[in-house]
Amino acid sequence: GAGVSQSPSNKVTEKGKDVELRCDPISGHTALYWYRQSLGQGLEFLIYFQGNSAPDKSGLPSDRFSAERTGGSVSTLTIQRTQQEDSAVYLCASSLVLGSYNEQFFGPGTRLTVL
């Protein structure tokens, strides 16, 4: 079946511009996560959506970062006024929520380069 998809696969932008990154989770998965993977920092949690609950935004690095999830499915991560330190691979993952442990399935990521 179809896995997690992300678009675009690559994005080059100029410092100060806004960008939107999209994630399509696996159909039926109620939980959705965004992570950032950068050199020197590894893979860091950004935000978590579960069903209709308020998202866990504890990993967002600044108020320039926001995310929404419409209709419990597709999610968009928005970075306003991009900075060079925002350059990274942004990964989305989704999971079913059946118990206390639920496997997260990752998408291929969006590689963001801020010039």
Added chain:
Amino acid sequence: QKEVEQDPGPLSVPEGAIVSLNCTYSNSAFQYFMWYRQYSRKGPELLMYTYSSGNKEDGRFTAQVDKSSKYISLFIRDSQPSDSATYLCAMSEANAGNMLTFGGGTRLMVKP
């Protein structure tokens, strides 16, 4: 100091070797321990997960967790060139939305 520490490598081994990958952590609340494999320009894929302390085997892969030492390991037997990838350990607390805390990853190269 990061919550999860992992030697970045690279680790280069000949085909057929036994590979040992390790992580240490500081958060005693971690209950679930995972190993992900990530090929270049791909997303991580789950290899194994274990709950609490103990060993778990799956084919050529064995995961070990020692909670008393806050130390986890992944062993790969009869390593193959196709095992060449970055291996990420990850951990989560129970009832925390399964938010994963990752190590920095170890790059493994298996030479034919």
